[in-house]
Amino acid sequence: MFTAQDVKELRDITDCGMMDCKKALTETDGDKEKAVEILREKGLAKAAKKSGRIAAEGVVTSAKSDDDRVGLILEVNAETDFVAKNEKFQAFVASVANTIKETNPADVETLLDQKCVGNESETIREMLTEKISTIGENMNIRRFARYENDYVETYIHGNGRIGVIVGFKTDVAAKDEFKAYAKDIAMQIAALNATYLNEAAVPAEHIEKEKEILKAQAINEGKPEAIAEKMVFGRIAKFYKENCLLDQEFVKDNTMDVKAYTKSVAAQLGGSIEIQAFDRFEKGEGIEKKEDNLAEEVAKMMK
DSSP, X not given: OOOXXXXXXXXXXXXXXXXXXXXXXXXXXXXXXXXXXXXXXXXXHHHHHGGGSOOOEEEEEEEEOTTSSEEEEEEEEESOHHHHTOHHHHHHHHHHHHHHHHHOOSSHHHHHTSEETTEEEEEHHHXXXXXXXXXXXXXXXXXXXXXXXXXXXXXXXXXXXXXXEEEXXXXXXXXXXXXXXXXXXXXXXXXXXXXXXXXXXXXXXHHHXXXXXXXXXXXXXXXXXXXXXXXXXXXHHHHHHHHBGGGSBOTTOTTSBHHHHHHHHHHHHTSOEEEEEEEEEETTTTXXXXXXXXXXXXXXXXX
């Protein structure tokens, strides 16, 4: 027999899934060493060995329901751009996206334990482990964003380098002019990388910190404190204009901001349009990539 602690320890040793570890311990009557051997024989522990490698390449992809009311963007990482172009990798990513669309998992960990839609014999975790083993690179489902709104727009730029999703509340979703507007907004987010939807969405502590920094900058420029205080207000307005989507200058027409563009399209279509939320993923952002040192590699080979 074995305990939950034994399963956890085997998972720590092999980095395999909980169910795989439980099955291996069942087959070996709780013998951890034999369980490791079984997992290695199945190629699962071999896959785990690769999990220490940095996976910063890969792809950002998207999927939508036929009625455009459900959409998602998904980032799946691999070690090299070459693998990201592999048909098996791409088919796996498409299966993951479809599972997210249909099952609405709470997070990545929940997703990994979901049965794959269209292949209910395997979980996403089991499929991922199998792909790592057969393709020969570490892979990782990093993150996803799934929206349900009156209308959801997605946009993928640069062959999966950047992905954007935007959720709208509107009563004119069926109109082609609205769909063109929605695509414009998604492309705006991809291009200018807004951090917040509007001024109200910026945390108060962030603004206070920004004011402190801007005031210090002005004083360091030789401005008196009273003048520095006034300069801060102008610079905060610029901060909003650069970082809040609705305040940003519309990229296709610099005579208006995104808020004014949205208002003009709504008036033209005789309805209402509200941008409710958005997400922007850039492949590998925030992942510390390993810098290869050719001299060090040659020295290691010579040793």
